Amino acid sequence: ELKVEQNPLFLSMQEGKNYTIYCNYSTTSDRLYWYRQDPGKSLESLFVLLSNGAVKQEGRLMASLDTKARLSTLHITAAVHDLSATYFCAVAQKLVFGQGTRLTINP
Amino acid sequence: GAGVSQSPSNKVTEKGKDVELRCDPISGHTALYWYRQSLGQGLEFLIYFQGNSAPDKSGLPSDRFSAERTGGSVSTLTIQRTQQEDSAVYLCASSRLAGGFTDTQYFGPGTRLTVL
Structure with missing residues (x-):
């Protein structure tokens, strides 16, 4: 059974700082997606990662995929x-x- | 262009009643998915339609749940004899091509179902 685990589950940051969210999955997959959800809203697609070593960036967000480690950041x-x-x-x-x-970002 | 739309946005029903939730996918998208989001279970896959193929119902939690897709477009998710544990936000998503490199799923706003 495929399982996906993220950490941390809660993250409070100061503006201007850098941080990383980790996503581990249990079995081989050829694709990984990142979505954003605002309170009371639906899911907004951010990135699709389709190959080992894939890196995508949009503004202040950057996503990467390591299929061998089954890890995305x-x-x-x-x-x-x-x-x-x-x-x-x-x-x-x-x-x-x-x-x-x-994710909560404080002024 | 228009995104995925769902109706109603909110539905309150009594335990034991049947409900129907509707999804209009993005025009031209051949794949349609239903998910639900609840506090206890997170986001869960329910059912998937691809073109004229038989739907993949592997995520449906019980036989009280069913879905159909008419004319390869609009889909209806039906929950019979609703139970309180069915309370959740039901999300519909569509993608241009399932299993291909252009298969990003675009989500609708969801239907919030409350079973009293």
């Missing part, structure tokens, strides 16, 4: 308040989600 650079949200990684076509990381 979401790196936040110089955080700003607008990035406060819950971030989910998901694996496989019938998406198996991690628990989500609730």
Whole structure:
């Protein structure tokens, strides 16, 4: 059974700081997704990672994939308040989600 | 263009009643998925439609749950004899091509179901 684990589950940061969210999955998968969810809202697609070593960046967010380690990271650079949200990684076509990381960025 | 739409946005029902939830996928998307999100279980896959193929129902939690997709577009998720544990947000997603390199799933706003 495919399992996806994120850590940390809760993260409180100061603006301007850098941090990384980790996503581990238990069995081989050829794709990994990162989504963002704001309170009371649906899921917004951030990144799709399709191959080992893939790296994608959008603004202050950068995602990478290591299929051999079954690990993806979401790196936040110089955080700003607008990035406060819950971030989910998901694996496989019938998406198996991690628990989500609730990110709070304080001024 | 228009995104995935779902209706109703909120549904409150009494235990034992049947409910129908609707999803309109993005035009041209051949794959359609249903998920649910609850505090206790997180985000869970329910069912998946791809074109005219038989749906993958492997995530449905019980035989009270069923779904259909008419004309390869609109989908309806039906829950019969609702129970309190069915309370959750039901999310629909669609993608242009399932299993391909352009299969990012785009999610609708969800239907919040509350079973009293």
